[in-house]
Structures are given as C-alpha cells and as structure tokens.
Amino acid sequence: MSEASSFRDAMSLLTTAVNVVTTAGDAGIHGFTASAVCSVSDNPPTLLVCMNQASRSHTPFVDNKVLTVNVLGAHHEHLSNVFASKLESDERFTHGAWHTLATGAPVLDDALVSFDCEIEQVQAVGTHSVFMCRVVAIKHSERAGEPDESLVYFNRRYHSVGQVCQIDMA
Incomplete structure (x- = not known):
C-alpha cells in the first residue's frame, strides 16, 4: 500500500462536516463539495478551505477571490452528491434554492449556516490549494424548531x- 493510500485510509476515520463551497464573479459560478474546512481565528473571523488544484473549478475560485461555505444538514446528502459529481457548474445550481450575501457567491437558502468570505491568501500545498478566507457575512438557518x-x-x-x-441520572 502506498504512503498516499495509507494516509487516505487513515483520514477516512476523521469525521468531518460536509459543505458545499461556492463562488461567483467574472470567472463564472462554480461550486464543489468539501470536507476540508475549518476555523482559523475569530479575530478577524477567518476560515481555511482546501481545494484540489486539478479541479476544473480551481481557477475560477482563485480568480473570483470570493467564496461561501454552506454547511450542509442531514437532509442535504443529495446536494452533496450533486456538487461532487461531474455535472456542469450551472447544472449543479439547479438543485437547491440559492441567493447571495455580501460577496455575490451563492448561498444555499436552507444551509445550517453559511459563511460568506473574501479569499485573502492562497497557498499551494502538495496537490491542493489552501484558501485563507476572511468572513464578511454569516447567515444562519431560518428553519423553525429544533x-x-x-x-x-x-x-x-x-x-x-x-x-x-436525554440521560437519566437517577
């Protein structure tokens, strides 16, 4: 087993949130499913997003310099698969309902939370780019109830x- 394969197998045991990361601008509208997203700082609010440089959406994300991280709920499994598929970018956005916030990147209406960001830095690391993203707007889910x-x-x-x-301590 190769070192890369062994690493991927080990990483499959790291539970990660599923997100659809989107961008829009002069380079077009694009989106992909991502699990490599995490907070960096709360002052200023900053997220880290990793993206494979071989992705057909890589250049548009770099050129648009904005993105939104849409955190998916359990009811979004289909949408995750759509944005991980080989569908064309515009066809992906026919799934789900979308609007925009400050940057113009697509925001999923019923995401658990969406982080609208400006990409401040891009660092190449191996096969991926690491985007350092300053959060400029946040939208929480408006679904009623729990x-x-x-x-x-x-x-x-x-x-x-x-x-x-519920744990009964009696």
Whole structure:
C-alpha cells in the first residue's frame, strides 16, 4: 500500500462536516463539495478551505477571490452528491434554492449556516490549494424548531449528528 493510500485510509476515520463551497464573479459560478474546512481565528473571523488544484473549478475560485461555505444538514446528502459529481457548474445550481450575501457567491437558502468570505491568501500545498478566507457575512438557518442535524462524512459514508440525547441520572 502506498504512503498516499495509507494516509487516505487513515483520514477516512476523521469525521468531518460536509459543505458545499461556492463562488461567483467574472470567472463564472462554480461550486464543489468539501470536507476540508475549518476555523482559523475569530479575530478577524477567518476560515481555511482546501481545494484540489486539478479541479476544473480551481481557477475560477482563485480568480473570483470570493467564496461561501454552506454547511450542509442531514437532509442535504443529495446536494452533496450533486456538487461532487461531474455535472456542469450551472447544472449543479439547479438543485437547491440559492441567493447571495455580501460577496455575490451563492448561498444555499436552507444551509445550517453559511459563511460568506473574501479569499485573502492562497497557498499551494502538495496537490491542493489552501484558501485563507476572511468572513464578511454569516447567515444562519431560518428553519423553525429544533436545530437541524448536521451531515458528516466518516469511513467513506454519510452520517448525521446532532440528535439530542436525554440521560437519566437517577
């Protein structure tokens, strides 16, 4: 087994949130499914997003210099698959309902939360680019009732988390 294959197998056991990352601008509208997203700082609010440089959407993200991280709920498994597929970019956006915030990057109407960002730095690391993104707007889900369950990826399969558990301490 190669070192890269062994690393991918090990990383499959790291539970990650599933996100659809989008951009729009002079370079067009694009989006992809990503699990490599994390917070960097809250002052200023900054996220890190990783993207494969071989992706057909890579150049538009770099050129547009904006993106939105749309955090998916358990009910978005189909949308995650659409944005991970070989569908053309404009066809991907026929799935789901979209609007925009400050940057003009597409925001999923019913995402658990969306982080609208300006890309401040791009760093090449191996096969991927690391985008350092300053958050300029945040939109929380407007779905009524209890918070939704989050869509996560673990051991090469989708799962949901966020169920409320009651523990009887008697």
